[in-house]
Every structure is written in structure tokens, then in C-alpha cells.
Amino acid sequence: MNKKIFLSEQDMPREWYNIQADLPNPLPPPLNPETGEPISPDMLAPIFPMNLIEQEVSTERWIKIPDEVLERLVMYRPSPLCRAYSLEKFLQTPARIYYKNEGVSPAGSHKPNTAIAQAYYNKVAGIKRLTTETGAGQWGSALAFACNQFDLELKIYMVRVSYNQKPYRRIMMETWGGKCVPSPSPDTTAGRKFLEQNADHPGSLGIAISEAIEDAVTSENTKYSLGSVLNHVLMHQTIIGLEAEKQLKMVGDYPDVVIGCAGGGSNFAGISFPFIRDKIYGKNVRIVASEPTSCPTLTKGPYVYDFGDTAQMTPLLPMYSIGHEFVPAPIHAGGLRYHGMAPLVSRLCMDGLMEAKAYNQLETFGAGITFARTEGFIPAPETNHAIACAIDEAKKAKEEGKEKVILMSWSGHGIIDLPSYDAFMSGKLEDYAMPDEEIQGLIRDLRRCK
Amino acid sequence: MRAVVDGRFASTTPDLSPQKDVMDIYCGQLGMVTQLTYCVSMNEGLPCRNVIGCWEARVDIMALLKRAFTEEELRKCFSGLPKSRLDRIMEILRAIDKET
Numbered sequence: 001m002n003k004k005i006f007l008s009e010q011d012m013p014r015e016w017y018n019i020q021a022d023l024p025n026p027l028p029p030p031l032n033p034e035t036g037e038p039i040s041p042d043m044l045a046p047i048f049p050m051n052l053i054e055q056e057v058s059t060e061r062w063i064k065i066p067d068e069v070l071e072r073l074v075m076y077r078p079s080p081l082c083r084a085y086s087l088e089k090f091l092q093t094p095a096r097i098y099y100k101n102e103g104v105s106p107a108g109s110h111k112p113n114t115a116i117a118q119a120y121y122n123k124v125a126g127i128k129r130l131t132t133e134t135g136a137g138q139w140g141s142a143l144a145f146a147c148n149q150f151d152l153e154l155k156i157y158m159v160r161v162s163y164n165q166k167p168y169r170r171i172m173m174e175t176w177g178g179k180c181v182p183s184p185s186p187d188t189t190a191g192r193k194f195l196e197q198n199a200d201h202p203g204s205l206g207i208a209i210s211e212a213i214e215d216a217v218t219s220e221n222t223k224y225s226l227g228s229v230l231n232h233v234l235m236h237q238t239i240i241g242l243e244a245e246k247q248l249k250m251v252g253d254y255p256d257v258v259i260g261c262a263g264g265g266s267n268f269a270g271i272s273f274p275f276i277r278d279k280i281y282g283k284n285v286r287i288v289a290s291e292p293t294s295c296p297t298l299t300k301g302p303y304v305y306d307f308g309d310t311a312q313m314t315p316l317l318p319m320y321s322i323g324h325e326f327v328p329a330p331i332h333a334g335g336l337r338y339h340g341m342a343p344l345v346s347r348l349c350m351d352g353l354m355e356a357k358a359y360n361q362l363e364t365f366g367a368g369i370t371f372a373r374t375e376g377f378i379p380a381p382e383t384n385h386a387i388a389c390a391i392d393e394a395k396k397a398k399e400e401g402k403e404k405v406i407l408m409s410w411s412g413h414g415i416i417d418l419p420s421y422d423a424f425m426s427g428k429l430e431d432y433a434m435p436d437e438e439i440q441g442l443i444r445d446l447r448r449c450k
Numbered sequence: 451m452r453a454v455v456d457g458r459f460a461s462t463t464p465d466l467s468p469q470k471d472v473m474d475i476y477c478g479q480l481g482m483v484t485q486l487t488y489c490v491s492m493n494e495g496l497p498c499r500n501v502i503g504c505w506e507a508r509v510d511i512m513a514l515l516k517r518a519f520t521e522e523e524l525r526k527c528f529s530g531l532p533k534s535r536l537d538r539i540m541e542i543l544r545a546i547d548k549e550t
């Protein structure tokens with residue numbers, strides 16, 4: 001029995017894989033929404049160092065991982081590839097389920113894989129200080145750890161409601177020397193504007209982003225750092241899949257299906273891009289991104305207000321159900337690029353190189369608990385989406401009587417997210433038919449506050 | 451319903467029936483459990499762009515939105531496609547440029 005497959009530190013990949021080199025349809029350059037012109041590298045220079053901007057647009061297939069980055073990655077890498085024997089047994093599936101445990105990093109998720117690289121490239125570019133925003137605190141804590149490694153100052157704008165309700169993430173950031181402030185904060189023009197309107201403003205991710213960018217642009221020797229979506233961030237994560245590829249080879253396996261949860265797309269890209277490369281060159285492998293039904297950027301499309309042909313107000317409908325009539329053709333063609341998802345992942349989805357599945361909150365927490373009760377580790381709520389999908393695939397293998405090999409990215413642990421498990425187990429995430437008087441009450445509250 | 455922490459509804463949201471307690475949701479953006487009141491007001495008094503997808507299976511969110519917000523407000527909130535991260539960054543940079 002090989003429960004954990006360890007790669008030696010010597011065998012850790014020395015290069016990141018840049019999928020832009022192999023895309024059948026190259027990514028169109030991002031356009032400036034105001035002018036429609038391509039965004040040039042110098043337009044991004046106020047917020048990112050040139051070395052990272054170069055990576056963002058690079059089409060070189062392999063990019064060397066600097067020794068200083070490897071020295072930090074080796075603190076927790078190579079991460080173990082684990083065989084989920086207990087989960088397989090519980091599901092009575094002939095499938096072999098492997099999970100790549102990224103929860104072993106100091107911050108507890110895959111996020112340090114890019115945080116370390118970004119801190120390093122900023123350091124060598126002469127930057128002294130970084131800013132970022134964080135909602136859940138996963139990214140903020142990963143970057144705090146990385147900045148500490150490279151003696152960079154860090155200021156994290158954390159959405160105020162999370163700041164107040166998730167003290168442990170904040171404490172992690174502060175332990176690593178990051179300065180974490182609740183957003184909106186009095187420290188930026190954007191923050192002050194919102195605080196003037198409401199001194200107790202709960203904040204939002206959008207406000208925190210504005211504050212972090214404003215701080216980076218208006219402060220000396222300061223840049224901004226982003227934990228997902230951008231091409232270079234996804235590339236830094238490919239070490240996950242490159243390691244997994246070697247680990248599977250050690251036990252003579254190759255995946256039939258590769259699964260990752262997709263929020264901004266970074267851990268999904270990390271586990272899958274090396275295998276998508278194989279697929280581009282003819283290998284038979286399925287690649288599946290698992291996302292929440294609540295924000296289905298790959299499986300559906302965003303909810304948009306349908307002006308329709310009549311003056312009447314029509315319901316809000318998913319973009320793809322109203323399709324061409326509503327969305328102008330050119331936008332529709334590139335439609336997936338317009339959401340929170342990484343453009344690279346959207347492109348691959350449109351090109352049919354991967355598929356996407358959506359799972360609701362109850363399904364994902366149920367899957368997370370099944371995992372915890374079989375394999376022991378408590379997954380992050382985001383990771384639960386990948387587990388739900390892996391369980392589906394394993395059940396399908398059982399129905400078909402096939403010995404499928406399933407590889408999934410176990411993107412992080414959920415030890416700091418236990419209140420969400422509590423809400424699930426106490427039935428608070430269940431469906432609920434809201435009585436009319438409660439709706440009325442809520443509307444009254446809203447009107448009073450407008 | 452438990453109040454939205456220190457949000458703008460903390461003082462105005464009445465602590466109604468214990469049944470309201472079941473109206474929690476896990477918010478992927480915040481990485482924590484939150485309530486419907488936050489979801490319908492966090493965007494400067496307007497709903498979160500994701501509110502429909504998050505709540506449609508659980509409450510008649512469309513009816514609630516239509517009754518609580520004017521058409522203009524809903525248009526402001528939901529018209530057009532959501533911006534990509536890069537669009538958003540460029541927009542913020544332009545706004546800073548104009549102010550300075």
C-alpha cells in the first residue's frame with residue numbers, strides 16, 4: 001500500500017510550465033475597456049514590477065524557477081500526493097482517487113506557491129513594500145508569509161466583516177509581520193469616501209481592491225499583488241501538476257480525469273495545465289473544473305439585467321439562456337473573459353480542452369464532511385467543490401465498472417473555516433421558504449437604510 | 451436573524467424569529483458565513499452582483515429584489531457584463547489618475 005507518494009526535494013520541478021506556449025488559440029491581449037485598445041505592459045507598470053509583467057505576456061514554454069524561490073518552496077514542497085483509500089472504500093468504487101495535498105503549506109493552501117514567487121520578483125526589482133486585498137484571508141496570509149521571507153513590508157486590506165469575524169487569519173498575517181487593516185480604512189481616499197457615508201461600513205472585496213491599488217500607486221517603492229486570475233499567477237501554480245505528474249509516474253499511473261476547484265482559476269490551473277498540455281498533444285485525459293452554482297462563470301454565465309425589446313422589466317436571466325439576442329456577438333464570443341475567472345481558463349473552456357461542473361453549497365459541504373470522515377483532513381470550503389466532483393466521478397466509475405484514475409487538487413485545509421462547517425451541520429445553510437412577513441421586514445430595513 | 455456584524459444593518463436589523471437564523475450562507479468572497487442582509491446591501495446599499503445565483507434556490511430572491519429596489523437601481527447593479535479583474539484594475543487606475 002502506497003498511501004503517500006513523496007517526491008524527493010532533488011526531484012522537485014525546476015521550471016514552471018507556461019501554457020501560453022501551447023495554446024491552440026492564443027489568448028487575445030486584454031483590451032482597455034475605455035479605448036478598446038490592447039493594454040500595454042507600461043499601463044500595468046504602476047502596479048506590477050516589469051519582471052512579472054514580462055511573465056504575464058511571455059509565450060516561453062518553460063520558465064526557470066529562481067533558486068531563491070526554490071529555497072522557500074522547499075519548506076513545504078514537494079507536497080505529498082495521497083491515495084484516498086478510505087474514501088474509495090467508503091464509495092465502493094473501483095476508481096483510484098489521488099489528491100495532491102496543498103494544505104501542507106505554512107498558510108494552509110496552494111496560495112504560497114505564487115506568493116513566494118511574486119515576493120521574490122518584487123524584491124529583485126527593488127520594491128520595498130507590497131499591498132493586497134483579502135476577503136477570506138487565505139491570500140493575505142500566504143502573501144504575509146512570503147513577504148516575511150524576502151523582508152518586504154506588506155499591507156493587507158481585509159474586508160471589514162471578515163476582519164471582524166475571522167480573527168485567526170488576521171493573526172496569521174500579523175504573526176508573519178503583515179499589516180492588516182479593515183477595509184474601508186481611513187488610510188486611502190477610496191476608503192475615506194466610504195467611511196464618510198457610513199462609519200460602520202461592512203466593506204466589500206471591490207472596496208478593498210480599490211484601496212490596495214490606490215496605496216500601491218500613491219506610495220513610494222510599493223507594488224500591488226494579486227493571488228489568482230493573472231497568467232503569471234497560474235503559471236507559478238503549475239508546480240502542483242508537474243509534481244503530481246512525476247508522483248503518479250512513480251506508481252505507474254496516469255489520470256483519466258484531473259479535477260480542481262475554480263474560483264479565480266489558480267489551483268485548477270496548477271493541477272491541470274501540465275495535463276492539458278498532454279491533451280493538446282493527443283493524450284486522452286479529461287480535465288474538469290468544479291465551481292459553485294452560485295457563481296457559475298464557466299458552466300453558465302453571469303446574471304445580467306435583461307432590457308429585452310419591451311420597455312417592461314423582465315427577469316434577470318443567466319447570460320447563456322438569453323444568448324445572442326441580448327449579448328452582442330463579439331462580446332458573447334469572448335464572453336467568458338468578462339467574469340472573475342482567469343482568461344486562460346476561460347479560453348481553454350471555450351476551446352473544449354476542459355469541461356466544468358457546478359455544485360451547490362450543500363453538496364460541497366456534504367462532500368467535505370465525507371472526506372473528513374474518511375481521509376481525516378478537513379478541507380477548505382473551496383476545496384470541497386473539487387471533492388464533490390471527484391466523488392461524482394468515482395460513483396460514475398462504479399456504475400460503469402471502470403478502474404478510473406482520478407487526480408484532484410486538494411487546495412487547502414479548512415481548520416480556520418470551521419464556522420462554515422458548523423453552519424452546515426446545524427442546518428443553517430438549508431433551503432428555507434422565507435415567509436412574506438420576513439421579506440417585508442427585510443424590505444423595510446433596506447428602505448430605512450437607503 | 452443575527453445582525454450583520456458591524457455593518458450598516460447592525461442597528462436596524464431586528465432580531466426577529468429564531469427561524470430567521472437558518473438564513474445563513476457561506477460567501478466565497480468573504481470566506482465566511484454571512485446573511486441575506488449583507489448580500490442585498492453590500493454594494494453601497496445595492497445587492498451583490500452574485501446575490502441571485504447564491505440565493506435563488508433558497509428564497510424567492512427575484513421577488514425580493516423587485517420589491518426592495520427600483521428598476522433603475524437594479525439596472526445599475528446588474529446591467530452589462532461583470533468586469534474582469536484587469537478591467538477593474540484599469541478602471542481604478544484611471545480614477546486615481548483623474549483625482550491626482
Ligand SMILES: Cc1ncc(COP(=O)(O)O)c(C=O)c1O
Nearest residue numbers: 138228263264265266267411412
Ligand atoms: C483553499 C482554496 N482553494 C481554492 C481557492 C480558489 O482560488 P483559485 O481558483 O485561484 O485557486 C481559494 C481562494 O482563496 C482557496 O483559499
